[in-house]
Amino acid sequence: MATSRRAGGITKRCECRGPEGRLLGTGCPQLTKKSHGKLLLRQELPLDAEGKRRPFRRTGYATVTAAQADLDKLRAILDLVSDEDEDAARRVGDLLQAVMRDRAPIPDAAEVKRRLGVGVELEGKMTMSQLFESWLGSKKTRQTTTNGYRSHVRVHLDPGIGHHRVDRFGVGQAQAFFDAIAERNDTTRAENAARREQEQRAKWTRGGRPPAAERPRLEEERVRLAAMPPYRRVTGPATVQSIRRTLRAALNYAIKKQVTTFNAAQHVELAPAARPKGLLWTDERVARWRETGRKPSPVMVWTPAQLxxxxxxxxxxxxxxxxxxxxxxxxxxxxxxxxxxxxxxxxxxxxxxxxxxxxxxxxxxxxxxxxxxxxxxxxxxxxxxxxxxxxxxxxxxxxxxxxxxxxxxxxxxxxxxxxxxxxxxxxxxxxxxxxxxxxxxxPPINLRDLRHGAAALVKAGGGDLHDAKVKLRHSTIVLTSDTYMELFEDYEDELTERAAAVVPRARKATAPQPAEPPE
Structure with missing residues (x-):
């Protein structure tokens, strides 16, 4: 294949015809004149996908120097790929064939080399889908982390923005993508709320079997319920922030590969994702939970006695x-x-x-x-x-x-x-x-909350936030403070009350009496 790529050169092409109407070609006696005929560049390209030859031809050069410059460019591009890499050779051949067809300028070898390294079609512009595929293929993070990126791409990014060109992906497109997630969330919340209300209308909550007069109405309500969309999960603020981090990392990769010069994800405005606060299962919160069935916070921690x-x-x-x-x-x-x-x-x-x-x-x-x-x-x-x-x-x-x-x-x-x-x-x-x-x-907690409880034990044992940071091996004390500050304040209240109760008194404290009205 290397020999065929070098097969080519610069000749003069003559349009003169003989008595029989055939082109004289190189047999034309006028070709010895410098002004006669047209310069022709010809260069063999790598074989196509079916194994067929496809030479590159271009005419119209004013000087041999100009034709030689283009020939040198062609050969520099062909030298980028080896005989063994048939896929890269085919892609280079496809690119140069398109250049010939469109009468486009021959690209610089450095630009072609960059696109070969990124792994996109050489004759086109990189799409966001192609960027995600190339970026994920380059990741050296641990497997579960990379799978998290893949999930963001598969579920959200590729369907939403995969069709955009990377070099034309701006803040407007990025903001519209995240705004669409917020709109879907609003729709999902409204549909979920409507379904909960319909479920109540479709139930008989007065005990026993519903009377015959009520049964047709209940059946109609159940038919309406069956026609409603099922419950769906919303994409929470923390997940949206994670999706933006994934998009930002992919666009940083594109900048590094010189596919684009701008990271639109850095300029998107999103609702803040507050870290869930750890709260203690105090007697008051336990009583409210038993009454309503609702947890005060996603992160709840047992007291030492509950643990x-x-x-x-x-x-x-x-x-x-x-x-x-x-x-x-x-x-x-x-x-x-x-x-x-x-x-x-x-x-x-x-x-x-x-x-x-x-x-x-x-x-x-x-x-x-x-x-x-x-x-x-x-x-x-x-x-x-x-x-x-x-x-x-x-x-x-x-x-x-x-x-x-x-x-x-x-x-x-x-x-x-x-x-x-x-x-x-x-x-x-x-x-x-x-x-x-x-x-x-x-009261309910999950297994991860059991780890959070270790921070509560640090406080119960007289430690502070720094001690909790060391115990839980957090990277910064800010992370510890964001999660456990309110938990520590709960403990301050409880410890304060217990400390005050240690002091014996001869009489019980009385509640303050209301002031007497003025005469």
Whole structure:
């Protein structure tokens, strides 16, 4: 193929014809005159997809120097691709064939090289869909993070803006895309509210069977309910902010690859996404929850007494040590699931976080901690050491019993394993947590809130926000403050009241009496 690419040159083309009407071509005696005929550039291109030849031809040059300059450009472009890279050679051939057809200027080899590196069609302009595909293919982030980007692209970005050209994608298009998400959210909220109201109209809530006179009306209401759109989830402010971060990263990649010079995502105006505040399950909030069924905040934290009740209920379970470790020392689910025995020191009373088990789709995979701050050594208390010792002894007994019975044991080295020593699926910890919680009368939290409770224990033990930051291995104290400031203030109120109650008094405090009206 390399030889055919070099086949070509510059000749003169004559339009003179002989007596029989045929072109004389190079046989024309007038070609010896400098002014006779036209200069012709000819260069073999890489074969097309069907293996056919396709020479590049161009005439109309005033001088040999001009024709030679274009020929040099062509050959510089052809030299960019090797004989082995047939796909790149075909793309270069397609580009030059289009240049010949459209009588367009021959592009610079540097520009063609840049587009080859980005991986888009050379003769066209890069679309946002092509940008997303190229950017995702270049990502070196851990698998679950990259999958999060892919989800944003697949569900939101590609359908919404994939058809736009990257070099023409401006703030207007970006803002319109995010405004459309907000409009869909408004529609979804309205439809969800209408469905809830219709459900109430379609129910008989007065007890017993509805009377015969009411049944036709209820049936009509149920028909209307069946015709309504199902419940849908809105795209929350935090998710919208994440989508913008994904778009901004993709456009930064495009700038780096010199596909565009402007990042429109940086100038989009969005509603702020406030971090959910951690609140304590005080007696007042528990009473309100029992009355209304609504949680005061997405992040709720048990008091020490409530936590103790849960751990008492969990103590007989094989995974009790996991819940103890999360509750007392703020381990994330993946960190606890991926913990190795070799990184547990009973003598030094430390647990070093070095690996995580996370879920990719539904498949558990082992990865490094998400951030450098997450990886680190955690000091544990003597009670946690005792719990882990007991858990290890039970695991070793289980292993010995399996081997004695002629069954296999997978030596994964994990602290928490299944009966055969294999990994515990991370979702299993959440399932077991919910099952144990259902046996109690405690107010609801989720497994991640159990980690948040470790911050509450720091405060209950006399620590401050900095101590909570260290315990939870946050990257900055701002993150700790944003999440736990109100939780710490709740504890201040509770501790203040408990401290005041310690002082014995001979008489009970009386409520202030209303002032007497003036005479």
């Amino acid at each position: 103790g009740s849960f751990l008492d209920a969990a103590e007989g379970h094989d995974l009790y040590a996991f819940f103890h470790l999360v509750a007392y020392h703020g381990f994330r689910r993946g960190e606890g699931a991926g913990q190795d025995w070799e990184n547990v020191s009973f003598e030094r009373r430390t647990v070093t976080v070095a690996k995580e088990l996370v879920v990719d789709g539904w498949t558990p995979i082992e990865t490094d901690p998400k951030t450098s701050g997450s990886a680190g050594t955690v000091k544990i208390d003597a009670g946690t050491v005792a719990v882990l010792r007991e858990h290890k002894a039970r695991q070793e007994t289980q292993r010995a019993e399996r081997l004695k019975a002629g069954k296999s044991w997978m030596d994964t080295g994990k602290v928490f394993t299944q009966d055969d020593g294999s990994w515990v699926h991370p979702e299993t910890f959440s399932d077991v947590f919910r099952a144990i919680l259902a046996t109690t009368d405690l």
